[in-house]
Amino acid sequence: MGKGVDKLFLKLGKAPIIAHTLMKFQNCQAVKHINLVVRADARGDFQAVIRDYRISKVRQVVVGGAERQNSVWNGLQALPKGVDIVLIHDGARPCVSDALINQTIQSVREFGSGIAACKLADTIKEVDEEGRILSTVPRDRLWAVQTPQAFRYDLIMRAYRAVIERGARVTDDASAVELLGEPVHIVESPPTNIKVTTPADLSIAGVLLPAELIVQSATVPTGTFYFGRDIEKDFR
Secondary structure (H helix, E strand, O other): OOOOOOHHHOEEOOEEHHHHHHHHHHOOOOOOOEEEEEOHHHHHHHHHHHHHOOOOOEEEEEEOOOOHHHHHHHHHHOOOOOOOEEEEOOOOOOOOOHHHHHHHHHHHHHHOEEEEEEEOOOOEEEEOOOOOEEEEEOOOOOEEEEEEEEEEHHHHHHHHHHHHHHOOOOOOHHHHHHHOOOOOOEEEOOOOOOOOOOHHHHHHHHHHOOOOOOHHHHHOOOOOOOOOOOHHHHOO
């Protein structure tokens, strides 16, 4: 997006990307609790978005770590007692649908995991350092993994403990579970579940998201907001 730009605060219509993403989970009846994991120096900015858009399901704003896996681990550790299913989602995927969220949850109930993924449509080539094609990779079994990635709480906690204990490095949550040798199931995601990474993605997301989405946030009742690590005694 450019040097020094935090894409999560870029506007889609009149609201920042992160507000659109949070509203998707705010409006999903199956979601009861949100932990938002952020950079320490941006915590106040995220708290302001939560207040301004009345996102009452965010009960904690958790400071992340040096890498994605550290941030996920921090967010998992801060969850309240009694959680049975966990969904991990990129703040930069504001076009996630209610249907996809619920499909990943249903997959967890059936199989223990549910990973949003999109089947590859393009022909895939293996290329050397000089840009020459080495081979054509069969694409029938290739999928691009996205988020949300959903798991039984006990499974994802075991997986990330193993990552920490082994000093492993994983780039997504499914990889952490694979490290245990456990099967991971995918849920087919629509092509609209894009991650906003470039200015072009921002334009596409602006078309995909209806302008009235965030306006609806004004009708959401104000909730009680919890920040800090005392959530377990306050959570109902």
